[in-house]
Amino acid sequence: MSDIFAYDESRASTYEKFTSLLGKVAEADETAALLEQLSRGGGALELGIGNGRVAVPLSERGVRVEGIDNSESMLKLLAKRTDVIKAWKGDISDFSSEQRYDLVYCVYGTFTLLSTREEQIACLRSAAEALTEKGVVVIEVRVPPLDGFVGGQKTTTMYVDHENTFVNAVLHDPVNQNLTSTILWFSGTSVRRLPQRVRYVYHQELDTMAECVGLELAERWGDWARGAFTNESKGHISVYRRTSL
Ligand SMILES: C[S@@+](CC[C@H](N)C(=O)[O-])C[C@H]1O[C@@H](n2cnc3c(N)ncnc32)[C@H](O)[C@@H]1O
Known part of the structure; x- marks a missing residue:
């Protein structure tokens, strides 16, 4: 049975235009700027790398970026843009890597495309295992947009x-x-x-899931310009490091 939520050929063919209309292409350089700082001169792994919207500008800043995606069509778009970024087909809820990274990141709500709690925890566990000792995991998700529902x-x-x-x-x-x-x-x-x-998560649940796999919150921002996370924020960027013993 085909997965109607997958990033198939048809969705991939419109991804650039779709994200551009929503301002996500324009935002990518600011995203890359903060990720570059968080990588502290080391290597990065993007979970759900897609067409490289963020990975390409991050790589252009001199960061060695690699990525995982489960969509052949999205990986083809990435390969058309660059041959510098190594990316492979895989499931971000169940991956392992010989390589260790200073930054493992998952942006644009991709984490919540994992539609069960178990898959989300497994993703965080794989991400934590792929970190160097001083490495960080960065997750960008929306605050659950639960206002305005009538009858569900x-x-x-x-x-x-x-x-x-x-x-x-x-x-x-x-x-x-x-x-x-x-x-x-x-x-x-x-x-x-x-x-x-999507399986939505509030920030405190995300922190608890991270704690379950040996991570602790280091920083949280309301936007990529390091704006504060407040009651008005529509999303957040949460930075986790290994739990200090
Ligand atoms: C919203 S797009 C984000 C792409 C890119 N990170 C960006 O910021 O533009 C989500 C990406 O995650 C990939 N994806 C979704 N579920 C996945 C999974 N379980 N394992 C690997 N990749 C997944 C999709 O194929 C798609 O490329």
């Missing part, structure tokens, strides 16, 4: 310009902490469907 459903307009409209229809499953959404992308006379499922 919510529909919002995510983006509009003169050519494109993104309408997001979301179902909330509180028992499993899942948000299952379909983004309908209207463009000219066409409409595309982009299905997605």
